[in-house]
Amino acid sequence: MSGPVTVYVPCDAAALSMGADEVAQAIAAEAEARHIPLRLIRNGSRGMLWLEPLVEVVTERGRVAYGPVSPDAVADLFDAGFLTGKPHPLGHGPTEEIFYLKHQNRLTFARCGVIDPVSVEDYRAHGGFAGLERALSLSPAQIVEEVTQSGLRGRGGAGFPTGVKWNTVLNAPADRKYICCNADEGDSGTFADRIIMEGDPFLLIEGMTIAALAVGATQGYVYIRSEYPHAVATLREAIRRAYAQDWLGHHIHGSDRDFHLDVRVGAGAYVCGEETAMLESLEGKRGMVRAKPPLPALEGLFGQPTVINNVLTLTSVPVVLAKGAAFYRDFGAGRSHGTQPFQLAGNIKQGGLVELAFGVSLHDLIYRFGGGTASGRPLRAVQVGGPLGAYLPADQLDTPADYEAMAARGAMLGHGGIVVFDDTVRMARQARFAMDFCAEESCGKCTPCRIGAVRGREVLDKIIAGQDVADNLALLEDLCTVMADGSLCAMGGLTPLPVRSALRHFPEDFAVGAKR
Amino acid sequence: MTTAWNAERARVIVDNHRSLPGALLPILHALQEEFGYIDGQATPLLAESLNLSGADIHGVISFYHDFRRTRPGRHVVKVCVAEACQAQGSDSLVDGLASTLGLSLGETTADDAFTIEAVYCLGNCALGPSVMVDGRLIGRMTVSRLGALMAEAEGVQP
Numbered sequence: 001m002s003g004p005v006t007v008y009v010p011c012d013a014a015a016l017s018m019g020a021d022e023v024a025q026a027i028a029a030e031a032e033a034r035h036i037p038l039r040l041i042r043n044g045s046r047g048m049l050w051l052e053p054l055v056e057v058v059t060e061r062g063r064v065a066y067g068p069v070s071p072d073a074v075a076d077l078f079d080a081g082f083l084t085g086k087p088h089p090l091g092h093g094p095t096e097e098i099f100y101l102k103h104q105n106r107l108t109f110a111r112c113g114v115i116d117p118v119s120v121e122d123y124r125a126h127g128g129f130a131g132l133e134r135a136l137s138l139s140p141a142q143i144v145e146e147v148t149q150s151g152l153r154g155r156g157g158a159g160f161p162t163g164v165k166w167n168t169v170l171n172a173p174a175d176r177k178y179i180c181c182n183a184d185e186g187d188s189g190t191f192a193d194r195i196i197m198e199g200d201p202f203l204l205i206e207g208m209t210i211a212a213l214a215v216g217a218t219q220g221y222v223y224i225r226s227e228y229p230h231a232v233a234t235l236r237e238a239i240r241r242a243y244a245q246d247w248l249g250h251h252i253h254g255s256d257r258d259f260h261l262d263v264r265v266g267a268g269a270y271v272c273g274e275e276t277a278m279l280e281s282l283e284g285k286r287g288m289v290r291a292k293p294p295l296p297a298l299e300g301l302f303g304q305p306t307v308i309n310n311v312l313t314l315t316s317v318p319v320v321l322a323k324g325a326a327f328y329r330d331f332g333a334g335r336s337h338g339t340q341p342f343q344l345a346g347n348i349k350q351g352g353l354v355e356l357a358f359g360v361s362l363h364d365l366i367y368r369f370g371g372g373t374a375s376g377r378p379l380r381a382v383q384v385g386g387p388l389g390a391y392l393p394a395d396q397l398d399t400p401a402d403y404e405a406m407a408a409r410g411a412m413l414g415h416g417g418i419v420v421f422d423d424t425v426r427m428a429r430q431a432r433f434a435m436d437f438c439a440e441e442s443c444g445k446c447t448p449c450r451i452g453a454v455r456g457r458e459v460l461d462k463i464i465a466g467q468d469v470a471d472n473l474a475l476l477e478d479l480c481t482v483m484a485d486g487s488l489c490a491m492g493g494l495t496p497l498p499v500r501s502a503l504r505h506f507p508e509d510f511a512v513g514a515k516r
Numbered sequence: 517m518t519t520a521w522n523a524e525r526a527r528v529i530v531d532n533h534r535s536l537p538g539a540l541l542p543i544l545h546a547l548q549e550e551f552g553y554i555d556g557q558a559t560p561l562l563a564e565s566l567n568l569s570g571a572d573i574h575g576v577i578s579f580y581h582d583f584r585r586t587r588p589g590r591h592v593v594k595v596c597v598a599e600a601c602q603a604q605g606s607d608s609l610v611d612g613l614a615s616t617l618g619l620s621l622g623e624t625t626a627d628d629a630f631t632i633e634a635v636y637c638l639g640n641c642a643l644g645p646s647v648m649v650d651g652r653l654i655g656r657m658t659v660s661r662l663g664a665l666m667a668e669a670e671g672v673q674p
Contacts (some may be wrong), residue, residue, distance in 0.1 A: 017640050017655035049642035186637060188598030194639040226545075226582050227638050229651065264538075265545055267580035270636060284540030284566075286579040302537065344642060346603030351642025374604070383599055387636075419600045419641070433599070437636065443579075 004037035005083045006058040010113065012045035012198050013230040014191070018068060020053035026071040027055070030078050038083075044199020046113035047353030048100050056095055059085035065095040100350065100369055105331060105339050107319045108312065109355045112199035118237050120245050123202040129247065131318030135210045136255050143214035144170055147317060149325035151337030156182055156273075156310030157385065157414040157490075159336075159403045162317075165307060168297040169215040172305035179211045179220035179259075180282065180301055180308045184266050184273040186225060187386025189345035189417030192353055193311035196341075197224070197231040200315075201238035202247075205261060207314035209252065210321055211307050212259040220259065221301070223278050225266040236263050270387075270441040274489045275308045277443055288443045289489045310415070312341060333359030336402035344370040346383075346419035358402035366397060366420060377422040381430070381506070385414025387437050388494035390501035391430065410501065412494075427506035428514065432460040434498040442491055449492025452483040456499065469512050473503070518552035525550065526558060530565045540566060540576055544583055553584040589624045589631040591669045593662075594648040597621070597634045600641035609645055612659030629670055 009015075009024040024040060031038040046054060051067035055077075064085035066077060073090060080088040092098050106112075115122035123129065135143050148163025169177060181204065185193040197204060208220045224232050239261055242248040250258050264282055266272050272281045276290035279301050300306025316338060320328045329337045336358035342365055344351045349371035356365075362382060366372065373379050381391045384401075390411035392399065399409050406413045421430075435456035444450045459476045463469055480496035487493040508514060519525070529550060533543045543562065547554055554577050562573045577583045595613070597606050613619050613632055621634040640646040643655030649665055 013653050014640050014643055014655065017643055017646060017653040052643070185639065188637045189600040189641045190637075191639040191641055227635060230653075231639075264541065266582075267541060267545070268582035268635070269580050281541065282538050284538035284576070285572075286575050345600040346641065346644070348642065387599060417600075417641070419603055421603045425603070430599070430602075433602070437598075441636070 004039045006039045006041060007083070008041050008043045008056040008058075008063070009053060010045045011042035011117070011230075012052070012113075012195060013228070014049050014195075015045055015052040015054070016230070018052045019070060022071045023053045023055065023069050023074065026074040030074050034078060036078075036083065041116050043115065044113045044117045045195050045353075046095065046101060047109065047195060047355075048098065048350070049352040050350045051092070055082075057083055057085055061085055061094055063095045065092040065098065066090045067092065100352070100354070103369075104355050105357050106355050107328070107331070107339050108203070108315050109196065109200070109341060109353065110319075111203070112196055115200070117199050117201055117234055118241060120202065120241055120247070123200070127322065128202055128318075129206055129253075131321030132206045132209055132213075132247075133253070134321050135213050136253060136257070140170055140214050140216060143210065143321070146325050147214070147320055150320040150328040151325075151332070151335075152313065152316055152320060152328065153336070153403070154310060155312035155316065155340070155415065157412070159413075162309065162313055165297055165309070166211065166214050168295065169217075169305045169307050172298050174305045176219070176302075176304050177215055177217035178301040178304055178306040179208050179215070179217045180278065180306055181208055181220065181222040181311060181314055182273065182275060182278055182308055183222050183224040183228075183231070183311045184278060185228070185311070185415065186270040186273045187389075187415050187417050189383065189419035190343050190386060190415045191345075192341040192343055192416065194228050194231050195353055196311060196315050197228070198234045201235045202242065203315045203318060204235070204311060205238060205242050205248065207317040208261060209248065209259050210317050211309065211314060213257060215305070215307055217307065218258050218260065220261045221282055222261070222263045223266060223272070223282055224263060225272075226268055232263060232265055239263065269443075270437075271443045271489075271491050274491060276489075278308070279306070286443070288445050289491070291488060312415070331357040333357070333400065333402050334404055336404065340401065340413070340416050342401060343417045344420070345417060347373045347375055347422045348420045349374045359400045359405075361397065362392070362399050362401055362418065363397035365401065365418060370420070373420060373422045375422045375424075377424065379420060380423040380425050381421045381427065383419040383421070383430075383498065384417070385412045386417050387434060388490060388497055389414050389417075390497050391427065391505060392501070393505040396505075410497075410504075412497070427502040427509040428460065428464050431499045431502040431510075432457060432464065434495055434502075435460055438491060438495040446486070446488040446492060448483045448486035449488070449495070452479055452487075452492060453495060455479055456483070456495070463510055466512055469510070473510060476503075519550060521551050521555040521557065523557060523561070526555075526561060530561060534565050540568075540573070544577065544580075548583060551587075553587050556585070589628045591629060591650050591666065592631045592633060593666065594633045594635040594638070595621065596636070596638050596640075596644065596646045598637040598641075600637070601644035601646055604644040606645040609647070609657060609659060609662060612662065616659075616663060630666060
């Protein structure tokens with residue numbers, strides 16, 4: 001082989017949290033000491049997070065993976081000949097052949113971890129902006145129709161049909177319309193938004209620009225949570241470069257269309273993931289939930305018609321436009337079309353991101369991909385869909401992961417996060433945490449949520465202390481009903497979901513004399 | 517390293533951002549980045565610049581967990597206490613900090629070296645428990661490693 005060898009070391013936050021910068025420095029230093037020319041590229045993550053930092057080398061056989069690599073292992077990797085893809089105890093062979101990756105349906109995450117995230121040239125070379133180019137040739141109504149036909153539903157949790165939402169904004173007469181991307185990915189156990197923003201930020205820019213063309217918006221905001229500083233930095237750099245190459249701003253790609261895009265940073269309020277609270281926050285106010293109607297599609301940001309979509313929804317749009325509605329629609333099950341990036345988290349051996357068509361079972365995700373618990377102890381509970389999602393017991397893991405099947409089990413898919421707990425979990429404490437979290441994060445606008453969560457925490461404290469357990473359980477059930485039926489938004493309305501599911505599936509943890 | 521509160525500097529920061537739509541959050545972030553917290557003197561300044569009431573400004577500052585109203589320690593340690601990190605033993609990190617430093621979440625050591633804060637999810641849920649030390653995200657944390665990192669941050673031998 002001639003020319004320098006290309007080596008990829010991720011700059012994704014998860015990889016950095018395991019020492020990717022130190023590994024990149026060690027590889028560069030070792031190559032220099034050995035007088036080996038090297039082209040070191042910082043890519044996004046492939047989503048196989050237990051292997052991070054996952055180092056890839058470009059060889060005649062394609063990209064070959066090694067991980068998790070520590071700085072101490074670098075000299076040994078050079079000795080073993082990793083630059084030509086030779087075997088090593090940390091080696092996994094060709095990256096694309098790794099079971100975890102090979103058996104996914106990567107549509108949204110196709111480029112993630114493959115390319116240099118902030119290189120427009122790389123993005124273009126891997127099919128990027130093809131969806132936007134097609135959208136520029138269509139009328140707004142045609143774009144909306146394509147998205148409607150694809151069956152794409154909101155990936156933020158509620159699963160609302162995207163095309164219907166866009167059509168409402170398209171038909172709302174206004175001088176100014178907005179596209180707001182909800183990147184306030186606050187659910188514990190979820191990181192798909194973060195990984196795509198850090199690994200393929202132009203995809204989000206492209207999706208938002210297509211949305212703008214579809215509804216006639218000229219300004220967009222990405223509201224990213226402050227806990228994601230790496231995503232903020234990467235997206236800001238990508239936006240800067242997109243402007244420089246005419247993919248944003250005036251006359252996008254030589255057309256007569258304008259779209260401006262800015263990043264705004266949240267400030268540690270979970271409730272700002274609720275779309276109307278996010279709008280308030282973007283307007284510079286307290287993140288208080290708004291009553292609906294009016295729908296944000298008609299009166300949204302600064303009172304103007306506004307599309308609000310999650311990162312995963314907007315990043316699904318370019319492939320719909322590039323490959324057509326039918327291509328996308330063919331993935332999935334029942335009324336859940338397309339793919340969902342599932343996220344395996346918590347006490348899991350092989351945690352990471354698995355993008356698959358809807359309908360895969362939780363069991364397959366957790367065992368075939370995830371390899372079971374990290375601790376090696378028996379799995380006891382799984383929380384699906386974040387802090388407002390239900391806890392499911394081990395014997396319900398046959399549930400297919402799609403919107404309807406999860407709802408039939410009294411659970412929700414939410415943002416696709418799956419948090420695994422082993423048999424050391426104390427479910428009464430998890431129920432208490434759900435109330436505690438709601439008490440901490442409630443915006444305070446409606447009484448059932450603001451007061452109910454505090455009372456719920458108190459009642460659970462009494463139950464855990466073994467005080468009047470039967471009476472307090474009845475009180476808790478009553479309180480859950482009030483919160484579920486009377487809250488203004490999902491914060492108070494869904495907090496009973498983890499609490500009640502814990503009660504239903506793990507009653508022994510709430511009984512008098514239970515180990516607490 | 518943050519600088520001491522300076523009214524003139526604060527005014528420059530406010531003026532640099534005040535024309536943004538919905539300017540208050542970007543301004544508060546910029547002030548906190550400069551000074552490490554939002555000084556009480558910022559409230560009348562912001563109220564006047566943005567044509568809002570002092571109560572409006574106070575309401576926003578106090579709503580968001582991120583905005584501190586007192587100067588933090590020299591180093592800020594954020595410990596994720598959300599479910600995925602709970603499943604990986606984040607409680608033991610919190611207990612460990614309590615037993616070694618006598619600190620609960622939200623408190624600062626008497627020598628102003630460390631402020632410990634709770635955070636609900638750092639997006640590193642497959643590699644928990646996770647912490648952020650002075651903005652640096654670190655996964656698979658243990659009590660002993662955290663102790664060593666904190667000693668390193670203060671420049672002392674662990």
